[in-house]
Amino acid sequence: MENLNLTFKFSKKIKIVLTVLIFIxxxxxxxxxxxxxxxxxxSALLLNSVNFLTIGLGATFFVAVHAIxxxxxxxxxxxxxxxxxxxxxxxxxxxxxxxxxxxxVFHWIHEVHHDPIIANKEAFLNVPFFIAxxxxxxxxxxxxxxxxxxxxxxxxxxxxxxxxIKSRTYAAIFMVFFALSIVxxxxxxxxxxxxxxxxxxxxxxxxxxxxxxxFAAIIIVLAILRYLGYMEFITKENIHDLARYLFSFxxxxxxxxxxxxxxxxxxxxxxxTFYFIKRIDDYRFLFFLNLALNFLIPFLVLVIRKxxxxxxxxxxMAVVVFIGQWVDQYLMIFPGTMKKVPTIGFFDIGLTIGxxxxxxxxxxxxxTKANLLSKNHPYLEESFHYENT
Amino acid sequence: xxxxxxxxDKEASLLSAVKSLRDNNIKIKDxxxxxxxxxxxxxxxxxxxxxxxAAFIGGAVGAxxxxxxxxxxxxxxxxxxxxxxPLMAVPSFIPVTFECAILFAAFAIVLSYxxxxxxxxxxxxxxxxxxxxxDRFVVVLDTADIDNNEAEKIKSKFEDSGAMDVKYQD
Numbered sequence: 001m002e003n004l005n006l007t008f009k010f011s012k013k014i015k016i017v018l019t020v021l022i023f024i025x026x027x028x029x030x031x032x033x034x035x036x037x038x039x040x041x042x043s044a045l046l047l048n049s050v051n052f053l054t055i056g057l058g059a060t061f062f063v064a065v066h067a068i069x070x071x072x073x074x075x076x077x078x079x080x081x082x083x084x085x086x087x088x089x090x091x092x093x094x095x096x097x098x099x100x101x102x103x104x105v106f107h108w109i110h111e112v113h114h115d116p117i118i119a120n121k122e123a124f125l126n127v128p129f130f131i132a133x134x135x136x137x138x139x140x141x142x143x144x145x146x147x148x149x150x151x152x153x154x155x156x157x158x159x160x161x162x163x164x165i166k167s168r169t170y171a172a173i174f175m176v177f178f179a180l181s182i183v184x185x186x187x188x189x190x191x192x193x194x195x196x197x198x199x200x201x202x203x204x205x206x207x208x209x210x211x212x213x214x215f216a217a218i219i220i221v222l223a224i225l226r227y228l229g230y231m232e233f234i235t236k237e238n239i240h241d242l243a244r245y246l247f248s249f250x251x252x253x254x255x256x257x258x259x260x261x262x263x264x265x266x267x268x269x270x271x272x273t274f275y276f277i278k279r280i281d282d283y284r285f286l287f288f289l290n291l292a293l294n295f296l297i298p299f300l301v302l303v304i305r306k307x308x309x310x311x312x313x314x315x316x317m318a319v320v321v322f323i324g325q326w327v328d329q330y331l332m333i334f335p336g337t338m339k340k341v342p343t344i345g346f347f348d349i350g351l352t353i354g355x356x357x358x359x360x361x362x363x364x365x366x367x368t369k370a371n372l373l374s375k376n377h378p379y380l381e382e383s384f385h386y387e388n389t
Numbered sequence: 390x391x392x393x394x395x396x397x398d399k400e401a402s403l404l405s406a407v408k409s410l411r412d413n414n415i416k417i418k419d420x421x422x423x424x425x426x427x428x429x430x431x432x433x434x435x436x437x438x439x440x441x442x443a444a445f446i447g448g449a450v451g452a453x454x455x456x457x458x459x460x461x462x463x464x465x466x467x468x469x470x471x472x473x474x475p476l477m478a479v480p481s482f483i484p485v486t487f488e489c490a491i492l493f494a495a496f497a498i499v500l501s502y503x504x505x506x507x508x509x510x511x512x513x514x515x516x517x518x519x520x521x522x523x524d525r526f527v528v529v530l531d532t533a534d535i536d537n538n539e540a541e542k543i544k545s546k547f548e549d550s551g552a553m554d555v556k557y558q559d
Contacts (some may be wrong), residue, residue, distance in 0.1 A: 258480075261480070265480050266472070266474075266481060268472060268473075305441075387427075
C-alpha cells in the first residue's frame, strides 16, 4: 500500500437516502401512534433501542478483544467497528427516552404491591435502582468506548505501538465490565418484562446475540463501503475471518438458546415453561423462523469454505442474521408486553428502517472523522498479507 | 542411490530452496520440519488438506449413529417413561448427538492424520536427521531413476540454495 491516507466522504446522495429511511421511520411512528396501543409503541421502541445500542456495544467488544489479544488480521477493518461503537451515545439517548415508557412495558412497576412474587424481588426491581443501573452502564460503556476510540485516533498522528499498549488497559477494563454489565442489562431490560419468569442462562444468551449481531453489522457496513467504492484493500482473508466469526458465534448463540430451552423443557416446572409455551403456541412461525435465520441458514451456507470467502454471500448471511436477531428480540419483548398476539406490519418494520437510517448516519459520520486505515498500527502490514489455511 | 536430502538451519533458506528447486522442475518428495512453517504448503505446491472432509464425515457418522442409537434404545430396545415425556423425545437426544458428532470427528481427524503421516503404533519411518525435531529442516528428493551426473547437478543446486549439508541416501 503506497497511500495510507484514505478518507471517507459522506456524499449528499447517501445523506438523501438515509434521510428517506429516517422519514419512513417517523411516518411509521406517527402511523403507530394513531393506530396502536401505547404498549405496542413502547415495545417496538424498546426493541429498536436495545437492538442498536447493543450493536454499538458489540462493536466496542470487537475492538477490545483484538486490542487485548494484539491480533493483526483485523487492523485494516478496525475503523469500521470503531465507527459503529460511536453510535453508543445516540443509543443512550433512546434508552433515556425509554424511561418515560417504563409503565407500558414492565408490569412489575405497577404490580409490585399486590403481587407477592414481584414484591420479593423489590430490592432489585425498583424504579430508582433500575435507573441508577442504567446510568452506570451507559456512562462506563460510553467513556471506555470513547477512550478506545481516542487512543486509536491519536495513533494516526503519534506512535502506533504505544497506542496499542495503552489501549490494552482500557480494553481489559471494558471486557470485564462488559461481560458483567450486559448480563445485568439483559435482566433489567429484557428478562424483567416477564418478571415472574427467570433463567440463569438468559444473560449469556443475550450476550451471544449481542456479539453475533454486531459482527453482522460490521460485515454489512463493510459491504456498504465496498459498494460505495471504498476499502479496496480488504482481502479475501479478512472476509473469511469475519465470516468465521459470524459462523462460530451463530453456533454459540444456538448452543445457549438450546441449553436454556432444553433445561426448561426437561425440568417441566410450570413457573418456567409458561415462557416457552406462550411463544410456541402463539408465535409459532416466528419461534421457528428465529432458529432458521440465526442458525440453520447461516450454518449450512457458511460451513462451506468457498462461500466464506465471497463478500456478497457473507453479507447476505449477515443480513439474515441481523433479521434473525431482530426476530429474537421481538420474541423476548412482545409476548411479554402484549396481551393479544400482535401482527408485524408497516409500523414495526418502518420503525426499524428509521433506526437503521439513524444508525448508518451515525456510523458513516464517524467514519469521516478518522482515517479509514489506522495507518500507524504496528500490525497493519500483517492484515494485508496474512493467509488463512 | 534412491534419495538426496538437503539440510537447512533457517526457515527462510528452506522456503527459498523449496521454491528454487520447484522452479527447476525438481520433484520434492517430502520436507521435514520441527514446527509448521508458514507458507511451506504453498511453496511445495501441496493441495488443500483433506482433514476437514475427514472431520465432516466423522462428525456426520457420529451424529447419525448417536441419534439413531438413542432413538432405537428409547423406542424399541428399552422404552421407559421418563417424566411423562414422549418416548421419542428429540430435544433430550440433542446433547448426546452433539457429543457423538464431536467425538467421531475428533477420531476421524486423529486417525486420518496418523495414517497419512505414517505415525502411531508400529510406524517405522526413516529418520533423516534427529535434529529435524529440534532446529533442522530436511528436504528429501526422490532420485531413484536419476544417474550420477544428474545427481551431482542436484547437489550443486542444493548447495546454491544455502544447504548446510547434502547427503545421498540408499
